[in-house]
Amino acid sequence: MAASIADHASSTQNHPPATLPQIDTAPNVRRLTTNDLREALRRGWDDFTAMPSHAIVLCIIYPVLGVALARAALGYSVLPLLFPLAAGFALVGPFAALGLYELSRRRERGESPSVWDATSVLRSPSFGTMLGLGVLLLTLFVIWVAAAQAIYVATFGYAPAATIPDFLGRVLTTREGFWLIAIGCGVGFLFALVALCISMIAFPLMLDRHAGVTDAMLTSLRVVAKNPVVTAQWGLIVAVLLVLGSLPAFVGLAVVLPLLGHATWHLYRRAVEPAPRSYQMPPPPAKGRRYAADFPAALFPWGRDRR
Numbered sequence: 001m002a003a004s005i006a007d008h009a010s011s012t013q014n015h016p017p018a019t020l021p022q023i024d025t026a027p028n029v030r031r032l033t034t035n036d037l038r039e040a041l042r043r044g045w046d047d048f049t050a051m052p053s054h055a056i057v058l059c060i061i062y063p064v065l066g067v068a069l070a071r072a073a074l075g076y077s078v079l080p081l082l083f084p085l086a087a088g089f090a091l092v093g094p095f096a097a098l099g100l101y102e103l104s105r106r107r108e109r110g111e112s113p114s115v116w117d118a119t120s121v122l123r124s125p126s127f128g129t130m131l132g133l134g135v136l137l138l139t140l141f142v143i144w145v146a147a148a149q150a151i152y153v154a155t156f157g158y159a160p161a162a163t164i165p166d167f168l169g170r171v172l173t174t175r176e177g178f179w180l181i182a183i184g185c186g187v188g189f190l191f192a193l194v195a196l197c198i199s200m201i202a203f204p205l206m207l208d209r210h211a212g213v214t215d216a217m218l219t220s221l222r223v224v225a226k227n228p229v230v231t232a233q234w235g236l237i238v239a240v241l242l243v244l245g246s247l248p249a250f251v252g253l254a255v256v257l258p259l260l261g262h263a264t265w266h267l268y269r270r271a272v273e274p275a276p277r278s279y280q281m282p283p284p285p286a287k288g289r290r291y292a293a294d295f296p297a298a299l300f301p302w303g304r305d306r307r
Helices: 002-014 034-050 054-074 076-087 089-096 098-108 115-123 127-156 164-173 175-199 202-209 213-226 228-246 253-271 301-306
Strands: none
Touching (some): 076 089, 089 127, 175 213
């Protein structure tokens, strides 16, 4: 008995807090109100103005949009997909905002984080599970784009739009265009609803409490089931802000996406009761001297440990 206690104490001392097992009890979810949404947005705006998180969006989102717009200029066949691609940001946005959650988490603890602190999520023990849910959302995004392309082909056929005015004329002034808008928005709403229900607070939960993918999605579904009206309001807010941010040549997304990312973290804090104990991110590994003779073995951590 004494030996087992000693062994347990020794193992606890040899493991940093990052490796301690997490509590298996399901998080308790709270009932939300419209005031909670306002407070989450207010705190998200405070985080945005206090931290230069828009740089992350400018470095990641703008190149993607630039490629899409350049492709539209070189080949008009991609024009029907520009709106589905822009709307699809709502599907993968929760995963793309991982760094923003980390910045809000650090500022919540009284720290003064920099943009580079957002990359610390890559060292999180739960990054693999977050990546798994991100792949699921990316799959939804790909299926949504394929569905949008199929709807367009079923409506207008395979003939590409000759010019941008020709494309807009087809969509906005013809009966087929009205059907395209109605059916496309309806199908897109279903995809957005699925993404919202499974990821509303899933990523912040995995970052904060290292929950598994299934537990995170189930907790998010519990929050949605307990707060259907507030969830619908949140989804409407996200959709309206994304549309407003996309209208001026996507420039507004540099403000809208960080705002929504920070606000999502604070919405998670109001939707889920705090964990019994907080997790401290492990420090980055120390960098020792490297020699040319050690390449490529020095790239692998187990080789460095043996040395």
